[in-house]
Amino acid sequence: MSICQREPTASELKRNIKACTLCEAELPFPAKPTLSFSSTSKILIVGQAPGLKVHESGIPWNDASGERLREWMNVSKEQFYNTKYFSIVPMGFCYPGKGKSGDLPPRPECAETWMPPILDKLPNRQLTLLIGQYAQGWFLKSARKPTLTETVKNWQTYFPDYFVLPHPSPRNNIWLKKNPWFEKKLVPQLEKRIAELLC
Numbered sequence: 125m126s127i128c129q130r131e132p133t134a135s136e137l138k139r140n141i142k143a144c145t146l147c148e149a150e151l152p153f154p155a156k157p158t159l160s161f162s163s164t165s166k167i168l169i170v171g172q173a174p175g176l177k178v179h180e181s182g183i184p185w186n187d188a189s190g191e192r193l194r195e196w197m198n199v200s201k202e203q204f205y206n207t208k209y210f211s212i213v214p215m216g217f218c219y220p221g222k223g224k225s226g227d228l229p230p231r232p233e234c235a236e237t238w239m240p241p242i243l244d245k246l247p248n249r250q251l252t253l254l255i256g257q258y259a260q261g262w263f264l265k266s267a268r269k270p271t272l273t274e275t276v277k278n279w280q281t282y283f284p285d286y287f288v289l290p291h292p293s294p295r296n297n298i299w300l301k302k303n304p305w306f307e308k309k310l311v312p313q314l315e316k317r318i319a320e321l322l323c
Contacts, residue, residue, distance in 0.1 A: 162207035173216030
């Protein structure tokens with residue numbers, strides 16, 4: 125294989141992604157891919173797309189959703205942003221803009237173009253957190269249930285490779301109140317598995 129044909133290293137892949145402008149014409153601001161991954165990571169977190177606050181800071185999950193997610197996992201910020209443990213790769217890497225009822229869906233170009241080569245660079249991945257319907261749809265395909273609630277209720281179907289979660293956004297407070305079993309039964313199981321992987 126010639127140099128021109130070789131696969132990029134993880135560092136080269138990250139540089140290529142950071143320079144990506146595939147869907148910039150569809151975005152409200154210039155492209156600013158926000159993600160973090162390392163070949164050492166044991167846990168991959170796949171969410172939707174950065175919100176405005178994350179877009180501005182350039183730090184994944186640097187908002188109220190991130191605070192709740194870290195609470196669910198019972199991890200510190202230091203642990204969360206340590207790529208020895210966590211890779212953070214959303215379905216869409218850039219802020220997609222506002223819709224009628226919250227942010228727009230993640231742009232599809234990101235996962236189509238970049239998710240397969242990123243997954244190839246994560247040989248130590250033992251658990252993938254699929255947060256929200258877009259991540260669950262892409263990874264689980266036809267194994268996903270008709271609704272997010274049913275998918276999450278059937279979390280053991282996908283475990284131990286995947287842990288399916290609702291989005292931790294404050295916008296989901298109503299869902300969490302309607303489904304108290306999630307924080308009572310599933311969150312302790314998530315904490316336990318994360319603790320095992322951080323040992």
